[in-house]
Amino acid sequence: xxxxxxxxxxxxxxxxxxxxxxxxxxxxxxxxxxxxxxxxxxxxxxxxxxxxxxxxxxxxxxxxxxxxxxxxxxxxxxxxxxxxxxxxxxxxxxxxxxxxxxxxxxxxxxxxxxxxxxxxxxxxxxxxxxxxxxxxxxxxxxxxxxxxxxxxxxxxxxxxxxxxxxxxxxxxxxxxxxxxxxxxxxxxxxxxxxxxxxxxxxxxxxxxxxxxxxxxxxxxxxxxxxxxxxxxxxxxxxxxxxxxxxxxxxxxxxxxxxxxxxxxxxxxxxxxxxxxxxxxxxxxxxxxxxxxxxxxxxxxxxxxxxxxxxxxxxxxxxxxxxxxxxxxxxxxxxxxxxxxxxxxxxxxxxxxxxxxxxxxxxxxxxxxxxxxxxxxxxx
Amino acid sequence: xxxxxxxxxxxxxxxxxxxxxxxxxxxxxxxxxxxxxxxxxxxxxxxxxxxxxxxxxxxxxxxxxxxxxxxxxxxxxxxxxxxxxxxxxxxxxxxxxxxxxxxxxxxxxxxxxxxxxxxxxxxxxxxxxxxxxxxxxxxxxxxxxxxxxxxxxxxxxxxxxxxxxxxxxxxxxxxxxxxxxxxxxxxxxxxxxxxxxxxxxxxxxxxxxxxxxxxxxxxxxxxxxxxxxxxxxxxxxxxxxxxxxxxxxxxxxxxxxxxxxxxxxxxxxxxxxxxxxxxxxxxxxxxxxxxxxxxxxxxxxxxxxxxxxxxxxxxxxxxxxxxxxxxxxxxxxxxxxxxxxxxxxxxxxxxxxxxxxxxxxxxxxxxxxxxxxxxxxxxxxxxxxxxxxxxxxxxxxxxxxxxxxxxxxxxxxxxxxxxxxxxxxxxxxxxxxxxxxxxxxxxxxxxxxxxxxxxxxxxxxxxxxx
Numbered sequence: 001x002x003x004x005x006x007x008x009x010x011x012x013x014x015x016x017x018x019x020x021x022x023x024x025x026x027x028x029x030x031x032x033x034x035x036x037x038x039x040x041x042x043x044x045x046x047x048x049x050x051x052x053x054x055x056x057x058x059x060x061x062x063x064x065x066x067x068x069x070x071x072x073x074x075x076x077x078x079x080x081x082x083x084x085x086x087x088x089x090x091x092x093x094x095x096x097x098x099x100x101x102x103x104x105x106x107x108x109x110x111x112x113x114x115x116x117x118x119x120x121x122x123x124x125x126x127x128x129x130x131x132x133x134x135x136x137x138x139x140x141x142x143x144x145x146x147x148x149x150x151x152x153x154x155x156x157x158x159x160x161x162x163x164x165x166x167x168x169x170x171x172x173x174x175x176x177x178x179x180x181x182x183x184x185x186x187x188x189x190x191x192x193x194x195x196x197x198x199x200x201x202x203x204x205x206x207x208x209x210x211x212x213x214x215x216x217x218x219x220x221x222x223x224x225x226x227x228x229x230x231x232x233x234x235x236x237x238x239x240x241x242x243x244x245x246x247x248x249x250x251x252x253x254x255x256x257x258x259x260x261x262x263x264x265x266x267x268x269x270x271x272x273x274x275x276x277x278x279x280x281x282x283x284x285x286x287x288x289x290x291x292x293x294x295x296x297x298x299x300x301x302x303x304x305x306x307x308x309x310x311x312x313x314x315x316x317x318x319x320x321x322x323x324x325x326x327x328x329x330x331x332x333x334x335x336x337x338x339x340x341x342x343x344x345x346x347x348x349x350x351x352x353x354x355x356x357x358x359x360x361x362x363x364x365x366x367x368x369x370x371x372x373x374x375x376x377x378x379x
Numbered sequence: 380x381x382x383x384x385x386x387x388x389x390x391x392x393x394x395x396x397x398x399x400x401x402x403x404x405x406x407x408x409x410x411x412x413x414x415x416x417x418x419x420x421x422x423x424x425x426x427x428x429x430x431x432x433x434x435x436x437x438x439x440x441x442x443x444x445x446x447x448x449x450x451x452x453x454x455x456x457x458x459x460x461x462x463x464x465x466x467x468x469x470x471x472x473x474x475x476x477x478x479x480x481x482x483x484x485x486x487x488x489x490x491x492x493x494x495x496x497x498x499x500x501x502x503x504x505x506x507x508x509x510x511x512x513x514x515x516x517x518x519x520x521x522x523x524x525x526x527x528x529x530x531x532x533x534x535x536x537x538x539x540x541x542x543x544x545x546x547x548x549x550x551x552x553x554x555x556x557x558x559x560x561x562x563x564x565x566x567x568x569x570x571x572x573x574x575x576x577x578x579x580x581x582x583x584x585x586x587x588x589x590x591x592x593x594x595x596x597x598x599x600x601x602x603x604x605x606x607x608x609x610x611x612x613x614x615x616x617x618x619x620x621x622x623x624x625x626x627x628x629x630x631x632x633x634x635x636x637x638x639x640x641x642x643x644x645x646x647x648x649x650x651x652x653x654x655x656x657x658x659x660x661x662x663x664x665x666x667x668x669x670x671x672x673x674x675x676x677x678x679x680x681x682x683x684x685x686x687x688x689x690x691x692x693x694x695x696x697x698x699x700x701x702x703x704x705x706x707x708x709x710x711x712x713x714x715x716x717x718x719x720x721x722x723x724x725x726x727x728x729x730x731x732x733x734x735x736x737x738x739x740x741x742x743x744x745x746x747x748x749x750x751x752x753x754x755x756x757x758x759x760x761x762x763x764x765x766x767x768x769x770x771x772x773x774x775x776x777x778x779x780x781x782x783x784x785x786x787x788x789x790x791x792x793x794x795x796x797x798x799x800x801x802x803x804x805x806x807x808x809x810x811x812x813x814x815x816x817x818x819x820x821x822x823x824x825x826x827x828x829x830x831x832x833x834x835x836x837x838x839x840x841x842x843x844x845x
Contacts, residue, residue: 117433122487122798138463145547160461232793246434250434258456270469271469
């Protein structure tokens with residue numbers, strides 16, 4: 001080790017002056033030439049690659065983000081309907097149907113995890129729909145109170161007292177053990193209003209991208225006009241493409257190090273996000289699907305696809321594109337091998353090994369994207 | 380002879396070969412140089428990251444040791460943790476009174492927040508002389524009264540900050556409604572622009588309006604990245620920059636706040652917050668826990684000395700903020716951006732928004748001895764009547780504000796669409812933010828106001844490149 005380091009230092013000492021000299025020679029040689037055709041052709045290539053990049057980001061908005069949110073709205077409507085049916089006739093079959101509708105609604109939402117930027121965070125939809133943990137103490141107090149439960153009342157509640165997980169707690173109970181007979185009228189009343197305000201938030205979120213809310217233009221425009229001088233978020237198209245990549249990285253980091261990593265380390269189920277319904281594994285899987293959709297520029301459930309980041313990478317380095325696709329699939333397969341429901345199997349040896357393998361597969365994908373895809377996008 | 384000529388030709392060949400090798404290495408190095416370090420000052424020295432997306436403020440500083448990288452990750456979890464009412468299995472300790480339930484709930488994606496409920500907070504004080512020296516017993520959970528108040532005497536029933544949310548069974552202290560008043564003004568070239576200023580309507584829990592005697596100061600959350608580097612700037616640097624009596628006669632004074640340090644129980648230089656009211660990042664963080672979330676902690680405990688979070692969580696959250704990276708600039712080769720930078724300097728904006736500073740020895744080694752480009756002097760300046768909140772804070776007068784750093788400001792709307800600028804979020808655009816400058820900055824504002832539309836656009840584009 002020491003010898004190797006010494007040699008390196010020697011090389012640096014001896015060769016650096018030469019290297020610097022030759023840099024000076026080369027740069028002065030290049031700059032002495034006036035603008036050549038090669039410069040112009042670079043400009044043309046830049047313009048072309050800009051066109052492709054712009055197509056990637058605008059298709060990303062129209063064929064990945066918006067279709068995902070539209071699926072969420074559709075499922076939220078189904079959930080609301082199923083809950084209404086259950087509330088008007090609270091039997092176990094209707095409860096099962098409402099629970100299933102909740103599970104189905106969770107899929108498109110968790111598939112939006114790789115692109116949680118824009119209105120989702122700044123206009124508070126993320127918090128309204130999916131805050132965590134549930135404020136169980138306050139929820140209990142609300143149920144035991146005589147407050148009149150209206151939409152206005154629910155709108156004023158803290159975000160930890162509404163949204164996915166509060167509805168989940170009401171529908172499934174602490175440990176996926178709820179029966180229709182457990183529901184008091186207060187709980188039914190609260191559940192009904194929570195799901196209807198949930199549907200409203202989901203609708204507003206989709207609208208913030210398609211039509212615009214609160215007097216703002218639709219957020220899709222921000223991506224579609226990336227690189228324009230007056231674009232509020234992306235003064236270059238590259239930055240907008242990078243937004244897709246960073247979103248994928250953020251999502252993978254969260255699944256590997258928090259959603260899988262924390263329970264793996266602590267062996268405590270409290271940290272599992274959808275533990276009431278025993279469906280946290282669905283969340284991991286959907287998050288990976290979100291990354292796949294962002295990369296491939298498609299939403300299979302909505303039959304939409306367009307120009308994608310994958311196309312962009314394939315133009316540049318087809319082997320890398322292939323590698324990313326394979327590693328996405330490997331991560332999805334690795335998560336599929338985790339025994340379900342993880343909420344009851346967390347302490348089993350099989351859970352430990354499969355979760356570790358899944359975590360490694362996701363980190364492999366993360367590393368490839370960070371070290372190889374990102375530099376291509378950043379140019 | 381022969382041997383000599385052989386030797387010299389051998390020498391020549393060696394030289395030629397060395398030259399070739401040098402050229403090859405040179406090409407390699409020049410490529411490396413171009414891709415890795417652009418020839419522009421890096422915003423935060425070796426700690427700079429390259430990210431111009433909505434996640435730009437969420438990156439760990441480049442070059443953290445593995446142990447510190449992991450600690451940053453732990454801190455990330457603490458910063459995002461959403462508190463709930465006790466008892467709870469996860470994150471108990473919220474309230475009973477609060478403004479928001481998590482750090483990240485206000486500092487959205489580590490950037491600023493909007494001037495709306497849950498993100499904006501209103502500081503209050505009662506200027507009545509009789510209160511100045513009174514030793515009001517801190518109301519339970521209004522622990523900001525534990526800080527020596529000096530000239531910000533608390534308002535009975537409110538403390539020094541309005542908590543407009545409460546856990547179930549408690550009454551929020553007041554409801555804050557933001558109303559805006561618009562005025563139309565003109566650029567030098569006749570183009571009109573609108574400015575808005577806040578007129579908050581504050582209704583107390585008992586339904587009465589807050590007395591007009593009470594001084595109020597609405598504040599939006601500041602971005603939280605790069606603050607470790609600011610903390611790493613030596614006090615001597617700030618003392619040198621300060622010019623309280625304007626001895627150099629440039630019309631710009633620059634004063635250091637002197638505030639209360641709860642750890643050393645003594646007066647210290649204020650650096651953090653809109654009026655530089657906190658001496659350390661740790662105190663700023665701990666104060667935000669207790670005042671904004673009602674989460675007691677080792678610096679601000681319950682009356683019996685217990686706390687909702689322990690030292691490790693407070694320390695991790697604080698470390699997270701200390702080690703949040705500053706993103707590198709964009710479009711630095713754009714000629715409009717370069718012209719904008721010249722105009723920025725010509726308008727003397729850089730007198731307070733100082734571009735270049737150096738960090739000293741710091742508790743996070745990786746942030747020590749860096750040349751950074753924060754565009755601030757961390758000093759208090761008189762910003763005129765228009766921006767005044769008329770509520771003093773330690774040495775800061777009602778018209779003084781601390782120069783906020785401008786690094787990363789171009790990403791404001793990338794990170795948080797629809798957000799706004801200045802202490803109360805009144806400025807919807809960078810142009811509006813400049814146009815609100817008064818007091819010591821009046822000449823700079825006038826210089827901007829009288830630029831051509833083209834030059835105004837260039838100056839703003841320079842800001843957006845930061």
